[in-house]
Amino acid sequence: FTVTATNSVGTSAASAASNSVTPTSTLAAGEVYNPTTGKIWMDRNLGATQVATSSTDAASYGDLYQWGRGTDGHQIRTSATTTTRSSTDQPGNGNFILARFFDWRSPQNTNLWQGVSGINNPCPSGYRLPTETELDAERASWSSPNAAGAFASPLKLPMAGRRSFSLGSLGDVGTSGKYWSSTVSGTLSRNLSFTNSAASMYTNFRTYGYSVRCLKD
Structure with missing residues (x-):
């Protein structure tokens, strides 16, 4: 089972399923449920070929998205720059855009990735990017605030690394997990980051390439 994403502005209707009342017995294939937060998520990162078997399972890493961009090819780890x-909002190419400040788009658009029908929502139909609050609630539910807790959680989040906003090179692969939220903070956007020793929410340039884990709407 491989997660595939769409590259549209998102006009799909929201799923009728309710996150707060859905037991694991009713989950669709490729979904996981966190009873603590009451949320249903995809069971792997966008672009991953399998659910993580460890925090450093390369097959579970998936793609690295620049904040607000659709699935146009830029998210592939070896895409051109x-x-x-x-x-x-749609660059018209699959290149990873290098920019030393803030954003791949000029002027900026803070309305990208907002909800299941949001512009450039990369998630499959019925799914969306989590907000900062939703992503941080998952972190708070972990058994420990670090990579071990992230993997032990229902989401089994791996340390998939990042892609540099200025060089386009990969970094922190196997030592850090960085996941975008849909929440903006001024000219920047919010993300979850964790290592073997810590986990917290941060604010960063939208030109970074980070992992995406989709939430059922």
Whole structure:
């Protein structure tokens, strides 16, 4: 089972399932349920070929998205790079856009990735990016505030690393997990980050390539 994503502005209707009352017996294939938060999630990162078998399972790492971009090819870990920033919501190419400050888009658009029908929502139909509050609630439910807790949770989050906003190179693979939320903070956006020793929410440039874990709407 491989997670696939869409590259549209998102017009799909929300699922009728309720996160707060759904027992594990009614989960669809590829879904996991956290009884502590009452949320249903996809069981793997976007682009991953399998559910994580460990925090450092390479097959579970998946793709690395720049905040607000759709599934246009840029998220592939080996995609080409460019220094030309986009003036539109869809750059029209699959290049990872290098920019030393803030964003791959100029001018910025803070309305991207907002909800299941949000512009450039990369998640499959009926799913969306989690908000900062939703992602942090998952972190708070872990048995320990670190990579071990992330993997022991229902989501089995791996340390998939990141892609540099200025060089396009991979970093922290197998030593850190970084996951985007849909929440903006000024010119930046919020993300969950964890290592073997800590876990917290942070604010970072939208040009970074981070993992995406989709939440059922």
